[in-house]
Amino acid sequence: MVDEAAVKRAQEHFGKLLRKQMERIERMNASKEKVDLSKLDKIIIGVCGGDGIGPYICDSARTVMEHLLADRIKSGNIEIRTIDGLTIERRAEVMKAIPDDTLEELKKCHLILKGPTTTPKKGDPWPNIESANVAMRKELDLFANVRPVKVPELGIDWIFFRENTEGSYALGSDGIDVNDDLAIDFCVATSEGTERIIRMGFEHAVRNNINYVSLVTKANVVKTTDGKFLSTAERVAKEFPNVKWDDWFIDIMTAKLIDPYRRGDFRVMVLPNLYGDILTDEAAQIQGGVGTAGSANLGTRYSMFEAIHGSAPRMVTEGRAQYADPSSMIKAVAMMLSHMGETEKAKRLEMALDICCQFEKKKVMTGRPNGATGDEFAQYVMDTIARPDLEKTWKNYVDSAVAASKAK
Ligand code: IPM
Ligand code: MG
Numbered sequence: 001m002v003d004e005a006a007v008k009r010a011q012e013h014f015g016k017l018l019r020k021q022m023e024r025i026e027r028m029n030a031s032k033e034k035v036d037l038s039k040l041d042k043i044i045i046g047v048c049g050g051d052g053i054g055p056y057i058c059d060s061a062r063t064v065m066e067h068l069l070a071d072r073i074k075s076g077n078i079e080i081r082t083i084d085g086l087t088i089e090r091r092a093e094v095m096k097a098i099p100d101d102t103l104e105e106l107k108k109c110h111l112i113l114k115g116p117t118t119t120p121k122k123g124d125p126w127p128n129i130e131s132a133n134v135a136m137r138k139e140l141d142l143f144a145n146v147r148p149v150k151v152p153e154l155g156i157d158w159i160f161f162r163e164n165t166e167g168s169y170a171l172g173s174d175g176i177d178v179n180d181d182l183a184i185d186f187c188v189a190t191s192e193g194t195e196r197i198i199r200m201g202f203e204h205a206v207r208n209n210i211n212y213v214s215l216v217t218k219a220n221v222v223k224t225t226d227g228k229f230l231s232t233a234e235r236v237a238k239e240f241p242n243v244k245w246d247d248w249f250i251d252i253m254t255a256k257l258i259d260p261y262r263r264g265d266f267r268v269m270v271l272p273n274l275y276g277d278i279l280t281d282e283a284a285q286i287q288g289g290v291g292t293a294g295s296a297n298l299g300t301r302y303s304m305f306e307a308i309h310g311s312a313p314r315m316v317t318e319g320r321a322q323y324a325d326p327s328s329m330i331k332a333v334a335m336m337l338s339h340m341g342e343t344e345k346a347k348r349l350e351m352a353l354d355i356c357c358q359f360e361k362k363k364v365m366t367g368r369p370n371g372a373t374g375d376e377f378a379q380y381v382m383d384t385i386a387r388p389d390l391e392k393t394w395k396n397y398v399d400s401a402v403a404a405s406k407a408k
Helices: 004-030 054-068 070-074 088-094 100-106 132-139 191-207 225-237 250-256 273-287 313-317 327-339 343-359 374-385 390-407
Strands: 043-048 078-082 111-114 144-151 156-163 176-179 182-184 212-217 244-249 268-271 294-298 303-307
Touching: 004 176, 004 191, 043 054, 043 100, 054 070, 054 078, 054 111, 054 327, 054 343, 054 374, 070 078, 100 132, 111 132, 111 327, 132 303, 144 191, 144 273, 156 191, 156 273, 191 212, 191 225, 191 268, 212 225, 212 250, 212 273, 225 244, 244 250, 250 273, 268 273, 294 327, 303 327, 327 343, 327 374, 343 374, 343 390
Parallel strands: 043 078, 043 111, 111 303, 156 268, 212 244, 212 268
Antiparallel strands: 144 156, 144 294, 176 182, 294 303
16 A cells, blocks of 8 residues: 555655755856956955864864965955854754854855865764755855866876766755655756856866866766756757767776776766765875865855865874874865966975875874874975975976886
């Protein structure tokens, strides 16, 4: 016997979700508010530590950021604000992914540097509230999650454009337990939502003379939403006749990223939210681990920059938080600088990070007292940035790594 009452409850729930998504589409179409950072008298950067190791690594990254932006901070052209309240304790207390007052403060900023935040799942001691990352991406409409991964000695120079507000994440906390035996989740794709991320990928390819874009879906199985992603790509690609593009399924793309004969071909990858989440962890691992990658969450009004790894609460309970590796957060600072148009500073920071993390490794992060602290590492990075021979040193290291890898 079908439990008609359960079906009715689920239908009503579904109806509400549809209405909310339709309202979101209206908001997307209506809001064309664009902020040009170069035209602002003052840029406000909010620093939001998060929880677990977040506040520790965020502090180290903030030191580097303040060092590099010292002139503009002094002249009042940049203001850095501390934004509290994104801890799991506070979120659990108010039972919200982002407490209202914190969200209000975030909305007064232009750019946000955010530490990792604990994301509860079913069965955890915390209430199963929505992820703060996911909520922030939705609230601030940060539709593009941009994650570069580079390993010159393996011929890898990838940049991922992960859709950041739709897909399986849009209603990730709004699935339906229809009854004890049936659970249903939803996946969302909209015309505007898919178009803007795909267009961003193509525009990046054109601007950087890459002219090759790969779309990644599972449109052979997830026919409706991934199907829409792909058909939107077909439409948008027509506007970029000089850009070669192709489409891949996520399973084979996951394999191809570790295929030494193929992976060097890929340059720009555009993909729905969940596949982007998974594939970018794999890519980061190839680069040296999730701790080596940064992530830019871009919208037209706000942008948020973060590490791609989690909050490692165990390091805090074991008293090791000061030894947590801040390099992913510092990478996020580099991405923020580049987004602000501080290209030269961003480049120097990136080169210094490469030297400190991959080549010279004079301060090694082990996550334990036998390694460096995050603050010591930040100082090492700042000292490296100051080296007059930075660019030459970096180039030499990269060239010899490429040569060594070819000789193998
Ligand atoms: C990421 C993270 C988040 C995500 C988690 C913490 C919700 O894995 O930024 O990739 O799934 O997007
Ligand atoms: Mg992830």
